[in-house]
Structure formats: C-alpha cells, structure tokens
Amino acid sequence: MTQLTAPVPPVPADVPPGGVAWLRASVARFSNGSDHARRRALAVDLLAALDAESLQDNAFVRTQRIMTDVEDVDVMAAIARPVPVGVLAAALGLPDVSAEVALVAAAYHPHVTPSDAAEAAMARLVEVCGGVTELAAARIGLLVQACDATAGLIGNALSASLAGKPGELLTDPPVLRTRRRIGGENVTVELAGTPFGAGPRECPGSAHAIALATGVLEALRGFRLTEAETAWVSSPNLRMPAVLRVTRGSSAGGLC
Ligand code: HEM
Incomplete structure (x- = not known):
C-alpha cells in the first residue's frame, strides 16, 4: 500500500x-x-460545496424519470454513466454535459490517443466550465473521474444483486489498479482492499459517489435482468459490466 504514496x-x-x-x-x-x-x-473545495443528500435524491429522481415506461434498457448506457455525471454537473452549476464527459473519460488516461470526437467534447467542456483555467480543469476532472468509476460502482452492485448475490455497495469495486513511478519505472499498483485508493491521492469524491450510486440503485428496485450472461468491460484496470439489460418485473433476482 505504501506504493500508493509514490509519484x-x-x-x-x-x-x-x-x-x-x-x-x-x-x-x-x-x-x-x-x-x-x-x-x-x-x-x-468544489466537492465540499455539494450536499450528498441532494445528490442522492436527484440521482433517484432522474433515474426514476428515465425508467418510466421503459421496457428493456441497458442500465450502463441509459443510467449508470449519464445520471451520476448529469446530477454532479447540475450541482456544479453546469448544463447536462454527460455525453461530452463520457467521450473525454474514454480518452482521459495517458496511454489513449484522443479521438476527434473526444477533442470536440473537450472544447465544449472547457467552454461551459469557464475557459482554459486550472479551476475549469478541476471541474472537468471531477466529472470525468466520476464517470466510469461511479458507473462501475452502480453496475457491479446491480449485477450482483440481480444475480441473487446482493452484497454491500463496495464489495466489488470497479477500479482495480492504478499507476505510479517507482525506481524510475512506471509500474502498476493494485488497489485491492481500498475501493477508493489510499494516502495523499485517495479519492476525494467517495462520499459523493456513494450518494449518487445509492440514489440510482434505490430507483432501480423492482427491475430484473433480461440476459443470463453479463458482458464485462475489457480493461485490465476496470471491472464493470459493459452492458446490463434490465426490464421491469418482480421475479426472483429483483433488487431487494
Ligand atoms: C462523484 C464521483 C467521483 C469523483 C468526483 C471522484 C474524484 C476523484 C478525483 C478528483 C481523484 C484524483 C485525486 C488525486 O489525484 O489527488 C480521484 C481518485 C480516485 N478515485 Fe475517484 N471520484 C469519484 C468516484 C470514484 C469511484 C466510484 C471510485 C471507485 C469505487 C473511485 C476511485 C478512485 C481511486 C481509486 C482514486 C485514486 C487513484 C490513484 O491513487 O491513482 N472514484 N477521484
């Protein structure tokens, strides 16, 4: 774990x-x-100004609104990515830029070459977040950091619960590994046992993420999986469903 304190x-x-x-x-x-x-x-400081209870309530309401009248929906695409980011953006006083954030999130890590679509999305985020300043980068950074990780938190909890294996929200954390510079080399560091990291870089958004995920999951009670097999994201560092199709219904496997 001391490796996490390395640069x-x-x-x-x-x-x-x-x-x-x-x-x-x-x-x-x-x-x-x-x-x-x-x-x-x-x-x-930006996160300290946000009220976790409101984030949870707003995530609940937004999810319920999207799920009204749907027959069969991929929770990852329709809810788990856009809802937490949309709620967080609104709390930060921003328009709903969840589509732009998803594009930038996919290009955020340094080994990825950003697509033109990611760069166009980034231009829009800079515009709505106040221009090319460190504060704007911090706001965009919060949304981008929230995107995949919170979707993973929701997807993993929902997948386990709907498969009849309900656990705690943090039983199956989505972020498995991170990178550090140790002895002049870039190395992969396991996050096992620390869903939100540890040390000086520990996730500052953990309470917000839990509130957002809790609100979303409350609103998804009563849905059930439509496919027996879950397709997982193919990334060495993330563990989360790629697609999670659900439908309304209360047969065995419903979220309880
Ligand atoms: C509202 C949602 C979230 C926000 C705003 C957020 C924000 C952040 C920020 C700004 C950092 C960088 C901290 C630094 O470098 O000092 C960070 C790091 C981190 N976050 Fe989050 N995060 C969110 C959700 C999550 C979730 C759901 C998880 C996983 C369960 C997670 C896991 C981590 C981990 C492991 C790190 C540390 C990475 C490292 O040490 O290399 N985050 N987060």
Whole structure:
C-alpha cells in the first residue's frame, strides 16, 4: 500500500491549451508535488460545496424519470454513466454535459490517443466550465473521474444483486489498479482492499459517489435482468459490466 504514496507517472506539460492533453496536464490526478496539492485542493473545495443528500435524491429522481415506461434498457448506457455525471454537473452549476464527459473519460488516461470526437467534447467542456483555467480543469476532472468509476460502482452492485448475490455497495469495486513511478519505472499498483485508493491521492469524491450510486440503485428496485450472461468491460484496470439489460418485473433476482 505504501506504493500508493509514490509519484504518478508524469504527463507532458507543454501541450496546446484546452485539449485532452491539457486536461491531463492540469488536473490533480496526473500531477505531483505542489501542483498536486494545489489542484487537489481545488477539487476538494468544489466537492465540499455539494450536499450528498441532494445528490442522492436527484440521482433517484432522474433515474426514476428515465425508467418510466421503459421496457428493456441497458442500465450502463441509459443510467449508470449519464445520471451520476448529469446530477454532479447540475450541482456544479453546469448544463447536462454527460455525453461530452463520457467521450473525454474514454480518452482521459495517458496511454489513449484522443479521438476527434473526444477533442470536440473537450472544447465544449472547457467552454461551459469557464475557459482554459486550472479551476475549469478541476471541474472537468471531477466529472470525468466520476464517470466510469461511479458507473462501475452502480453496475457491479446491480449485477450482483440481480444475480441473487446482493452484497454491500463496495464489495466489488470497479477500479482495480492504478499507476505510479517507482525506481524510475512506471509500474502498476493494485488497489485491492481500498475501493477508493489510499494516502495523499485517495479519492476525494467517495462520499459523493456513494450518494449518487445509492440514489440510482434505490430507483432501480423492482427491475430484473433480461440476459443470463453479463458482458464485462475489457480493461485490465476496470471491472464493470459493459452492458446490463434490465426490464421491469418482480421475479426472483429483483433488487431487494
Ligand atoms: C462523484 C464521483 C467521483 C469523483 C468526483 C471522484 C474524484 C476523484 C478525483 C478528483 C481523484 C484524483 C485525486 C488525486 O489525484 O489527488 C480521484 C481518485 C480516485 N478515485 Fe475517484 N471520484 C469519484 C468516484 C470514484 C469511484 C466510484 C471510485 C471507485 C469505487 C473511485 C476511485 C478512485 C481511486 C481509486 C482514486 C485514486 C487513484 C490513484 O491513487 O491513482 N472514484 N477521484
């Protein structure tokens, strides 16, 4: 676990302003030293202004609204990604930019070459978040960090519960591994036993994520899986369903 206190692999700093590479170069997640401390403080302050109970209520209401009248729906695409990000964006005073956030989230990590669509989405996020500033990057960073991880929290809990194996929300964490720079090498570090990381980079959004996931899951009570097999995301670092189709119904396997 002490490995988690090591620095993160550095990302290029001399990059064009406003793109995905600029986001990486401007958020706490990929920064070290005093840059990390200052940028993390921005993220922590933004999150401290949000009320977890309202996030939970709004996630519940938004999910219920989407699920009204649906017959058969992929919860990952229709709910688990857009709802937490949409609720968080509204709480931050932003329009619903969940589609843009999903595109940028898919290109966020440094080994990915951003698509044109991701760069266009990034331009829109910079515009609504206040321009090319460190504070705007912190706001975008919160939405992007929330996207896949909170979708995974929801998807894993729902998948287990609907398969008749209900556990705690954090039994099956979605983020399995992270990266650090140790002895001059970039290494993969296991997060086993720490759903939200640990040390100076521990997730500052854990309470918010739990509130959002709880609201969503409450609104999904009474649905059941329509497919016996779950398709999982193929990523070494994330464990979460790629698709989770559900329908209304109260047969065995319903969320209880
Ligand atoms: C509202 C939702 C969320 C927000 C706003 C959020 C925000 C953040 C931010 C800003 C960081 C970077 C912290 C830093 O570098 O100092 C971070 C790190 C982290 N988050 Fe979250 N997060 C959310 C949800 C989640 C969820 C659901 C999980 C998994 C269960 C998760 C797991 C992590 C982990 C493991 C790290 C540390 C990564 C590392 O040490 O390399 N986050 N999060």
